[in-house]
Amino acid sequence: MKTRAPRPKFRRASQWFLCGFLGWSMGCSAPTDGRGWECLAPANAGGGWDLTCRSVGQVVSDLGLSPGLVRTTNLPGAGGGVAYARTVAQRGGDTNVIIAASPSTVLRLAQGQYGSLDEDDVRWIGALGAEYGILAVAADSPWNTLDDLLAAWRSDPASLVVSGGSAVAGQDHMKVLLLAHRAGIDPRLIRYVPFDGGGEAMTALLGGFVHVFSGEASEVEGQVAAGRLRVLVALSPERMEGTLASVPTAIESGVDVTWVTWRGFYVPGEIGDEAYDRWVDILRQVGASPAWDEARRTNRLQPFFMTGEEFSTFVKNQVTDFREMSREIGLIR
Amino acid sequence: MGGFAIALQPLNLGLALGGVLVGTFVGMLPGIGPINAIAILIPVTFATGIPPESALILLVGIYYGSQYGNSISTILLNVPGTASAVVTALDGYEMTKQGRGGPALAMSAISSFVGGTLSIFALVLFAPVLAEWAIRFGPAEYFALMIFAFSALSSFSGGSLVRGLVSTALGLGLATVGLDPNSAVPRYTFGQIELLDGMDFVVVTIGLFAVSEVLQLLEDTKGGQQTAAAYGRVMISAKELAGTTWTMLRSSGLGFLVGVLPGAGSTIASFLAYSTEERIAGTSGRFGQGDIRGVAAPEAANNAAANGAMIPLLTLGVPGSGTTAVLLGALLGFGVTPGPLLIQEQPDLFWGLAASMYVGNVFLLLLNLPLVGVFVKALTLPRWFLIPGVAALAFVAVYAVNGSSFDLMLMTMFGVVGYLMRKMDFPLAPVVLGLVLGPLMEKNLRRAMSLSGGEVNVLFESPIAITLWALALASLAAPTLLRMWTRDVVAEVDAAVPTGVPDEL
Numbered sequence: 001m002k003t004r005a006p007r008p009k010f011r012r013a014s015q016w017f018l019c020g021f022l023g024w025s026m027g028c029s030a031p032t033d034g035r036g037w038e039c040l041a042p043a044n045a046g047g048g049w050d051l052t053c054r055s056v057g058q059v060v061s062d063l064g065l066s067p068g069l070v071r072t073t074n075l076p077g078a079g080g081g082v083a084y085a086r087t088v089a090q091r092g093g094d095t096n097v098i099i100a101a102s103p104s105t106v107l108r109l110a111q112g113q114y115g116s117l118d119e120d121d122v123r124w125i126g127a128l129g130a131e132y133g134i135l136a137v138a139a140d141s142p143w144n145t146l147d148d149l150l151a152a153w154r155s156d157p158a159s160l161v162v163s164g165g166s167a168v169a170g171q172d173h174m175k176v177l178l179l180a181h182r183a184g185i186d187p188r189l190i191r192y193v194p195f196d197g198g199g200e201a202m203t204a205l206l207g208g209f210v211h212v213f214s215g216e217a218s219e220v221e222g223q224v225a226a227g228r229l230r231v232l233v234a235l236s237p238e239r240m241e242g243t244l245a246s247v248p249t250a251i252e253s254g255v256d257v258t259w260v261t262w263r264g265f266y267v268p269g270e271i272g273d274e275a276y277d278r279w280v281d282i283l284r285q286v287g288a289s290p291a292w293d294e295a296r297r298t299n300r301l302q303p304f305f306m307t308g309e310e311f312s313t314f315v316k317n318q319v320t321d322f323r324e325m326s327r328e329i330g331l332i333r
Numbered sequence: 334m335g336g337f338a339i340a341l342q343p344l345n346l347g348l349a350l351g352g353v354l355v356g357t358f359v360g361m362l363p364g365i366g367p368i369n370a371i372a373i374l375i376p377v378t379f380a381t382g383i384p385p386e387s388a389l390i391l392l393v394g395i396y397y398g399s400q401y402g403n404s405i406s407t408i409l410l411n412v413p414g415t416a417s418a419v420v421t422a423l424d425g426y427e428m429t430k431q432g433r434g435g436p437a438l439a440m441s442a443i444s445s446f447v448g449g450t451l452s453i454f455a456l457v458l459f460a461p462v463l464a465e466w467a468i469r470f471g472p473a474e475y476f477a478l479m480i481f482a483f484s485a486l487s488s489f490s491g492g493s494l495v496r497g498l499v500s501t502a503l504g505l506g507l508a509t510v511g512l513d514p515n516s517a518v519p520r521y522t523f524g525q526i527e528l529l530d531g532m533d534f535v536v537v538t539i540g541l542f543a544v545s546e547v548l549q550l551l552e553d554t555k556g557g558q559q560t561a562a563a564y565g566r567v568m569i570s571a572k573e574l575a576g577t578t579w580t581m582l583r584s585s586g587l588g589f590l591v592g593v594l595p596g597a598g599s600t601i602a603s604f605l606a607y608s609t610e611e612r613i614a615g616t617s618g619r620f621g622q623g624d625i626r627g628v629a630a631p632e633a634a635n636n637a638a639a640n641g642a643m644i645p646l647l648t649l650g651v652p653g654s655g656t657t658a659v660l661l662g663a664l665l666g667f668g669v670t671p672g673p674l675l676i677q678e679q680p681d682l683f684w685g686l687a688a689s690m691y692v693g694n695v696f697l698l699l700l701n702l703p704l705v706g707v708f709v710k711a712l713t714l715p716r717w718f719l720i721p722g723v724a725a726l727a728f729v730a731v732y733a734v735n736g737s738s739f740d741l742m743l744m745t746m747f748g749v750v751g752y753l754m755r756k757m758d759f760p761l762a763p764v765v766l767g768l769v770l771g772p773l774m775e776k777n778l779r780r781a782m783s784l785s786g787g788e789v790n791v792l793f794e795s796p797i798a799i800t801l802w803a804l805a806l807a808s809l810a811a812p813t814l815l816r817m818w819t820r821d822v823v824a825e826v827d828a829a830v831p832t833g834v835p836d837e838l
Contacts, residue, residue: 044655045372051662054376076735078529079517085526113517115526161784167517193783194515196776197658199651200595206649209471209784218665222650222672298379298666 037070039265040099042083044076049100052263055295056128062291065282080105081114088121091268095275098125098265104171105266106315110322111169111332119319120269123276124312126283127264128292129301131216132236133175134247136229138205146233146253149212150183157189163210165198165219169331172201172214174322175235175259177329179250182257187329205229216261217244218300235259240302262304264311280308336684339386340692345685348383348391349693356398357700360414361406362730367399368656375663385667386682390689392663393643396656397449397690400599400636401697404441405708408628409434410723412543412730416534417599417635419765420607422542424620424627431623435567435709440577440625441632442701443569448585448633449694452640455589457687460676463593463641464648470594472780473792477801478594479774482601484805485608486763496759504767507532514776527739536731536740537747537768541761543727544748549755550720567706569625577629580610588634592641595653599638600769606634612808640690647671647683 037060039053050072057070075083080101087099099122109119135149143149153160164172173194177187193210195201198219205213206228213220213229221243223229234240234247237258250257267279286292287305296303306314326332339345359370371392378388403414408425421441428437455463470478486497510521511531522528584606591602610630611620620627642653650671652658664671669679676683714722731744751761778792785791793799 045369045659047658050372054372058376058380076530077737078512078526081526081529158786167512168515169517191783193780195780197652199645199649199661203468203595203645203649203651204471207468207471219650222670222675225670226673228673298668300665 036068036096037066038097039070039072040083040087040097041072041074042076042080042099042101042105043074045074048102048263049080050074051299052100052102052265055299056265056286056292059286059289059292059295060282063285063289065285079108079113081108084114084117084122087266087268088117092270093272094268095271095278098267098279101264101266103259103261103318104166106318107169107171107174107322110319111326119316122266122269123271124264124266124315125276125279126287126307126311127262127304128283128287129263129296129299130304131218131261131263131300132234132240132302133171133259133261134215134217134220134231134235134244135176135179135233136202136205136213136215136220136224136231137211138208139228139230141211141230143232144230146248146250146255149232150185150255153180153183153185153190157185158191160212161191161193161210162212162214163193163195163201163204164214165195165201167194168192169326170194171259171261172198174325175257176212176214178259178325179233179235179255179257181325181328182250183255202229217302220244236302260304262306263301264306277308283307335680336686336688337692339681339685340390340688344383345387345390345689346692348387349394349689350696352391352394353398353401353693353697353700356395356400357402357697359395360399360402362414362726366415366656367395368659370395371656371659371663375659375666378663379666385664385669385679386685388663388667389660389682389686390693392660393686393690394693396660397636397639397693398697399656400449400639401442401445401701403635404445404628404632405438406726408437408441409708409711410543410726411546412723412726413538414730415599416538416765416769417603417631417638419538419542419600419762420603420631421628423607423762424622424624427621427623428625428628429712433623433625434712435705436569436573436625437628438705438708439567439569439702440573440628442698442705443574444577444581444584444629444633445636445701446694446698447581448588448636449640449697450691451582451585452589452592452637453687453690453694455586455637456640456643456690457684460644460648461673463644464673467593467595467645467649469795469797471795472777472784474795474797474801475594475777476774476781476792477798477805478591478601479770479777481801481805481808482604482770483766483774484808485604486766493758497763500754500759500761500763501767504764504769505771506767507537507764508768508771508775514772515779525739527735527737531772532743532768533734533740534765534768535734536744538765539727539731540744540747541751541754541764543723544744545751545755545761547720547724547727548748548752550716550723554716554720567709573625577626580626580629581633583613584610584630584633585637588637589641591634592638592653593644595642595645595649595651598642598653599635602634602638603631604766606630608808647675648673 039057041050041053043049053072057072060066061069083099091097108114137143143152162176166172173192176190176192180190181187195204198215201215202213202219204210217240220229220231224231224243231244231247233253234244234249235258236249239245239249284307355370356367359367374392403418404421406412406414407418407422409429411422411426413419413422425437428434486501510528512529513520519529587606587609588602591605592599607627607630610626611618614620614626618624642657645651645653646657646661650661652661669682728741731740734740754761781791793802
């Protein structure tokens with residue numbers, strides 16, 4: 001029996017050809033003999049997870065922490081579910097891959113949207129930056145402070161409609177519900193209309209179709225500068241850097257709630273403690289570097305830094321919180 | 334004028350040329366769109382430290398350049414690269430089969446240029462006004478717009494309205510697969526994680542058009558080595574060009590207005606432009622059988638729409654498509670905050686970009702017209718090479734979207750479905766129309782209902798919505814009225830002929 005393996009040279013060449021051809025859309029898929037590092041973005045190019053991968057990957061390579069460039073692979077589908085399932089099922093012990101994540105990942109885990117998989121099927125290594133949630137109203141609206149808005153909500157909850165860029169039970173919905181809940185308003189009475197992304201949801205506010213916009217700080221800066229939107233509350237632990245520094249936090253207004261849209265990573269669940277510690281150490285070095293500080297500002301992220309066990313506990317608590325919250329307001333049983 | 338001073342700097346000129354070149358080539362390959370090329374280049378532009386306007390000239394060049402490229406595989410191979418090129422296939426591929434592939438490609442390049450250039454003027458002149466207009470489009474108005482788009486249906490039904498409706502229903506049905514847009518509950522996914530995001534447009538379209546085309550070609554060839562399709566002259570004639578002037582102008586205007594609305598986009602623009610032109614042409618048109626206006630209309634419209642989409646992007650920070658969403662990321666990364674103040678605060682950026690788009694469109698025309706001669710040569714390829722080539726292209730394109738082998742199986746299934754539909758004379762374009770419009774229509778109807786608390790009246794309240802409903806009705810009634818009118822004319826002509834004359838012969 002003569003079975004001839006393809007000549008290595010030819011195989012390498014064909015791999016590079018395919019890589020070049022498909023690389024446009026998939027990131028480079030050439031095999032790396034286990035040497036190169038990969039950051040998996042569970043969404044298409046251009047989204048938050050993709051930017052997380054590309055910016056962090058760039059800094060890791062620039063600092064010389066990785067063997068060669070860190071390549072970004074896009075694996076979109078099911079709000080991160082495809083990437084999560086594939087990480088658990090096919091790459092459980094792969095020490096060369098990290099996967100981008102955010103509270104959206106946690107929210108879906110909490111609501112059981114990744115099937116039977118849960119937060120313990122992977123290991124959480126850390127977060128390097130964050131955005132914070134905000135609530136905004138049109139400049140000509142009668143509400144000037146969070147208190148005004150809450151008073152209106154209390155007197156007639158059904159008269160106010162909130163828009164947001166995520167589906168029902170998604171991030172933009174949850175942050176309003178959480179705020180209402182902590183302020184003593186029945187979350188089930190809050191009216192929320194989902195749009196395709198923060199931009200469209202904000203346009204609906206500008207057009208007068210809704211009363212309140214629930215989103216992220218970076219989404220509203222342009223309209224705030226033009227004096228068309230008023231941000232009533234920042235859901236950050238402390239006042240934000242930059243143009244929204246004058247906006248009071250919810251905590252200042254007497255409602256104990258924050259919404260941290262952190263940008264972080266998980267790794268496959270079975271890589272062992274040594275590899276896990278190596279990744280945590282790398283994130284710490286990135287987080288401490290001036291290069292990351294600059295990349296973070298470029299990507300309009302606020303400072304937020306948490307790694308290792310601390311982050312792991314943080315994520316798990318968040319899953320529990322989200323799950324209780326979703327159950328309490330009847331989003332899941 | 335200050336804009337041209339920026340756009341004509343050697344660096345920016347070079348970047349514009351580079352951008353449109355890359356754009357043309359990524360646009361040509363179905364499934365491999367401008368979005369990925371832009372996403373990959375964003376960190377590169379950050380790293381090189383070029384000024385924001387230069388970086389945007391490059392990135393936006395890729396964006397509008399791809400609108401030129403997307404019609405090439407559509408016209409020559411019946412493989413639409415993007416949703417907005419599906420309509421171009423109807424007459425474009427028909428022209429190729431008649432040996433007029435060259436003029437079709439040239440027409441596509443010229444009408445792209447006209448649509449692109451005119452819309453830049455409109456962009457510069459009316460950006461702030463149009464942004465205000467776009468804001469007034471709420472869910473009810475979008476829903477009425479979708480209804481108007483569906484009234485275009487009779488244009489794509491190939492004569493039989495029933496068959497057209499069946500095809501549309503199939504498309505709408507496919508559109509319901511995946512996560513419910515409001516509540517994120519899975520629908521018709523049968524536990525397949527790959528189906529949670531619904532049927533990808535590229536998978537369905539490539540299957541329906543390209544794979545079924547391959548099956549059809551195989552059947553036609555019957556195993557023999559038929560020679561390739563002949564093609565006649567490569568260039569477009571002055572007469573053809575003159576006959577499409579008004580088509581291009583009207584479609585550019587229509588396309589631009591639709592493009593300004595975030596969430597409507599170039600697909601709806603091209604469908605609407607095509608059906609409007611067909612209505613206007615009336616009985617003088619041979620739409621669907623290789624009418625050159627059927628190429629001019631959608632191509633002018635989708636380029637104009639692509640540029641129109643820059644308005645909500647720059648002045649509202651609202652991206653209307655995946656590609657503009659990536660561009661928004663780039664803008665933010667360069668410290669440019671989109672908003673009503675952008676034009677005043679960053680005049681170099683806005684005017685420089687607008688001027689470079691004008692220059693870029695000239696580059697694209699100069700680039701694409703000579704390429705027509707090169708591309709039509711593809712038709713001289715023998716069938717034993719062309720058929721596997723199209724099949725390979727289809728598989729690569731679909732795999733490139735999500736890197737999923739499940740999509741390949743889905744595409745093959747749609748290939749068989751498409752082949753059977755052709756055999757039974759069901760039109761394919763309405764499936765795509767249903768698939769693209771279905772989710773938009775559903776989402777906006779549900780938004781309108783939840784805003785009004787279930788009051789149906791909200792759909793007919795605003796002047797914009799009422800106008801759109803009226804247009805939809807008029808466009809549905811137009812063919813019938815036209816037929817009645819022409820029948821009257823025919824009857825009058827008949828009556829004018831003295832009766833009895835034939836008897837005397």
